[in-house]
Amino acid sequence: MSRANTLDRRAVVRSLLARRGGLLLVTGLGAPAWDATAAGDSPLTFPLWGAMGSAAMIGLGLALAQPERAVLVLTGDGEMLMGLGSLATIGVQRPANLALAVLDNERYGETGMQETHTAHGVDLAAIAAGCGFAQSETIRDMAGIEALGARLDARQGPLFAQVKIAADTPPLALPPRDGALLKNRFRAALLGPQADLA
Amino acid sequence: MEQTSPGWQDELYDLLRRRGVTQFAYVPDAGHRVLIDRALADPAAQAVALTTEEEGVALLAGADLGGARGVLLMQSSGVGNCINMLSLVKGGRFPFLTLVSMRGDFGEGNPWQYPMGQAVEPVLAAMGVICLRVERPEEATPTVGAALTMAFQAGSAIAVLLSQKLIGAKPF
DSSP: OOSOOOBOHHHHHHHHHTTOTTOEEEEOSSHHHHHHHHTOOOTTEEEOSSOTTOHHHHHHHHHHHOTTSOEEEEEEHHHHHHTTHHHHHHHHHOOTTEEEEEEEOSEETTTTOEEOGGGGTOOHHHHHHHTTOSEEEEEOSHHHHHHHHHHGGGOOOOEEEEEEBOOOOOOOOOOOOOHHHHHHHHHHHHHGGGGGOO | OOSSOOHHHHHHHHHHHHTTEEEEEEOOOGGGHHHHHHHHHOTTSEEEEOSSHHHHHHHHHHHHHTTOEEEEEEEHHHHHHTTTTHHHHHHHTOOEEEEEEOOSSTTOOOGGGHHHHHHHHHHHHHTTOEEEEEOSHHHHHHHHHHHHHHHHTTOOEEEEEEOHHHHOOOOO
């Protein structure tokens, strides 16, 4: 696209998570998971290391299970494109407590920076709006990010934000890799002693 | 196909709800019609229609993160759509319960249903999902009861395969 994308991904994520409080966070695989880790690892973050295309739907299951808690899915444009149908599924369920923020660098960052469909004009925010999200927008400046961060807790969603970021590669900041550990620490932090009782 | 709704399907719904299942993820399917309709009519349950079955695998992992229990209702063709997503179940050791209405097995008249229908068990086994097969109505409730224990007490991944001997074969 002709417009310059200048937002710094680490600054975006740091801002969104600066006052995260009890926010429940799911991240897509790759750079969004590294960004969330760079902003501060937390047991209430569930970062993916695989299962590409699953982040939004994990967020939906979590949001339906915990309607009183704000849930944020932070993922990349490539990951979101692999699960586009989930936008329609979320649009039907309309959970007020779910927000999706897509860090859109128009590239597949982990595989050699090949262009994604968004580099050719595919408009994820328009797709989310067409699927029935209560709010959907494209964000190109930090003022927009700060406004989004302030709305995460309002539970007036589902919210969708396509965040146009620069295509750079900040240093790796890796979360734990063991999926069972990530799941168990998340459940323990959220559910307390009930987490291990069935 | 039987014209009246068989009682075992209502029994299954009551059993799932009694054992704490609240999220019913599904791709519309005649074999699961009673369960889907019951979930849609139940104000204490969440019926989640999917665009493709793999969405349901991820949904149920999210449900577990949030302390809720779910089940994925799908046809055997949908199993093929789930394969890579089952990495999430295995990697995270998430409990997983799916009820699969079979095509491409007993008495199937549509040749296009055979490739995936016959691949269901080997594919699920390869991804670490244990298969329990139901062929007679009286086996349905005890088998799903066992599957609930295996999934939510033992944390396993379980598929209950509802055979065409049970639900009837389509001639087309």
